[in-house]
Amino acid sequence: MSWEGLKNILLFSLIVISGLLTWSYWFYQPTYEIDSSQYVQTKITSNGNMEPDEVVQPVKVLYHTRGSYYGTYSDELVPEMIDSIKRFSLFNFQNQSEKYDVKSIKELMEQDGAIEVIFNDHVPLSFYKKYLKIEDSSVPDINFDRIVVFTENIGDSNHAVYFISEDEETVVTAALEPEVLEQFASSYAKTENYVRYEKIAITDQQSVIVPAGRQKVTGYSYLTKFVSATSFMKALFSVPDTVKQEGDFYTDGSSLLKANSKTMMIEYKNLAVGAKEEKNTDTHILQRSIDWINTHAGWDQRYRYAALDERNRDILYRLYISGLPVFNDTGISEYDVEWGTENVKVYERPYVYLGDKALTQSENTLPAAEDALAVFKESMSKQYNPDKLTDMTIGYMMTIDESTGTDIIVLKPTWYFYYDQSWVTITDKTKGGILDGLE
Numbered sequence: 001m002s003w004e005g006l007k008n009i010l011l012f013s014l015i016v017i018s019g020l021l022t023w024s025y026w027f028y029q030p031t032y033e034i035d036s037s038q039y040v041q042t043k044i045t046s047n048g049n050m051e052p053d054e055v056v057q058p059v060k061v062l063y064h065t066r067g068s069y070y071g072t073y074s075d076e077l078v079p080e081m082i083d084s085i086k087r088f089s090l091f092n093f094q095n096q097s098e099k100y101d102v103k104s105i106k107e108l109m110e111q112d113g114a115i116e117v118i119f120n121d122h123v124p125l126s127f128y129k130k131y132l133k134i135e136d137s138s139v140p141d142i143n144f145d146r147i148v149v150f151t152e153n154i155g156d157s158n159h160a161v162y163f164i165s166e167d168e169e170t171v172v173t174a175a176l177e178p179e180v181l182e183q184f185a186s187s188y189a190k191t192e193n194y195v196r197y198e199k200i201a202i203t204d205q206q207s208v209i210v211p212a213g214r215q216k217v218t219g220y221s222y223l224t225k226f227v228s229a230t231s232f233m234k235a236l237f238s239v240p241d242t243v244k245q246e247g248d249f250y251t252d253g254s255s256l257l258k259a260n261s262k263t264m265m266i267e268y269k270n271l272a273v274g275a276k277e278e279k280n281t282d283t284h285i286l287q288r289s290i291d292w293i294n295t296h297a298g299w300d301q302r303y304r305y306a307a308l309d310e311r312n313r314d315i316l317y318r319l320y321i322s323g324l325p326v327f328n329d330t331g332i333s334e335y336d337v338e339w340g341t342e343n344v345k346v347y348e349r350p351y352v353y354l355g356d357k358a359l360t361q362s363e364n365t366l367p368a369a370e371d372a373l374a375v376f377k378e379s380m381s382k383q384y385n386p387d388k389l390t391d392m393t394i395g396y397m398m399t400i401d402e403s404t405g406t407d408i409i410v411l412k413p414t415w416y417f418y419y420d421q422s423w424v425t426i427t428d429k430t431k432g433g434i435l436d437g438l439e
Contacts, residue, residue, distance in 0.1 A: 049294040053131040056305040062116040070194035075323035090174040095140040097170045113152030121307045142170040151185035210369040217413035219362040222354040229259035235297040263330040268347040273340030289315045289337045313339040328398040372415040391418035
């Protein structure tokens with residue numbers, strides 16, 4: 001073979017090798033040892049269906065006795081108590097709303113022996129009645145945000161169970177057998193079930209009942225799991241084969257799905273749904289929204305009913321950990337469902353969620369509620385309007401541990417204030433530490 005022929009063979013071989021190396025560089029993906037059960041989730045597998053009464057749960061209990069206040073947000077005792085109430089055989093429902101105004105309702109709820117089982121927002125009795133044992137053929141069509149069981153001085157009528165909405169000034173009473181009430185009282189009308197609470201005045205007419213003194217609350221960190229946008233696409237579109245993808249957007253022409261990598265949220269819009277003014281207000285959207293989520297990607301079982309805006313047909317569900325609400329500025333602790341006339345108009349939820357077990361725990365001591373409120377007022381300065389503050393609670397601030405990318409989520413306990421129709425806290429570093437305490 002001539003020297004020229006040998007050079008041609010060597011040159012051709014180098015070209016082939018170079019091509020193979022280039023292909024490997026661009027297209028080869030090494031196999032890493034990743035424990036997908038810990039923090040990677042590509043399909044919707046751990047989300048499941050929930051019964052409506054599992055989602056619409058009370059979030060705290062107050063017990064009034066001898067002029068003092070006791071309460072709990074225990075994620076064991078509160079569900080246990082509502083389950084006990086569901087076993088009551090209730091009869092002789094009466095709408096007594098005309099007898100009460102805001103002041104007399106407050107006085108009623110604070111009578112000795114009253115146990116308040118409190119929900120986040122109002123619940124239609126027509127919705128909740130199917131989860132109660134009711135002997136009457138019909139019940140009054142009202143909303144309630146708490147069920148109050150009176151364990152003392154109920155009189156001869158045996159009307160010991162009250163369905164109350166303070167905002168709507170509605171009071172519906174129901175009777176139960178005395179021996180059933182006695183058994184309930186023996187279990188739950190005991191101060192040792194609760195911690196001491198106190199009443200803090202906001203205005204002359206408005207007050208809040210909150211845990212008394214400094215509070216020790218456990219903080220957590222969790223490994224994250226992710227659901228792929230493709231999995232949501234398959235769950236949310238009726239005919240996934242017709243869906244076209246363009247980057248982070250998916251559409252079939254009548255609906256649109258967007259995955260936002262910055263907020264770790266997905267937003268689904270049904271473009272075919274009519275305008276809000278066309279909505280049918282008679283449709284029971286609380287029941288329908290729970291059913292809809294059940295059939296469209298399901299639930300993280302730790303979410304609870306948080307708020308209902310009937311006017312705008314919007315329902316909010318929030319993550320709860322250890323009985324406390326979880327808040328985040330971008331919405332990754334919430335499911336938000338907005339209805340049109342007959343179908344969901346907008347649906348927003350995170351595509352990231354917490355692992356089943358906490359990675360770490362830390363003990364935190366929060367300031368007393370009155371001290372936290374003083375800091376909140378100071379932070380608002382001249383903008384503070386006491387009429388806009390209607391509630392306060394301990395909750396978790398959800399943040400991403402930036403040192404790990406998006407692998408770890410931190411839940412830090414702090415005081416939250418329901419101010420001007422939104423839950424807010426102090427995030428300014430010079431004052432925020434006073435609210436969220438020290439480890």
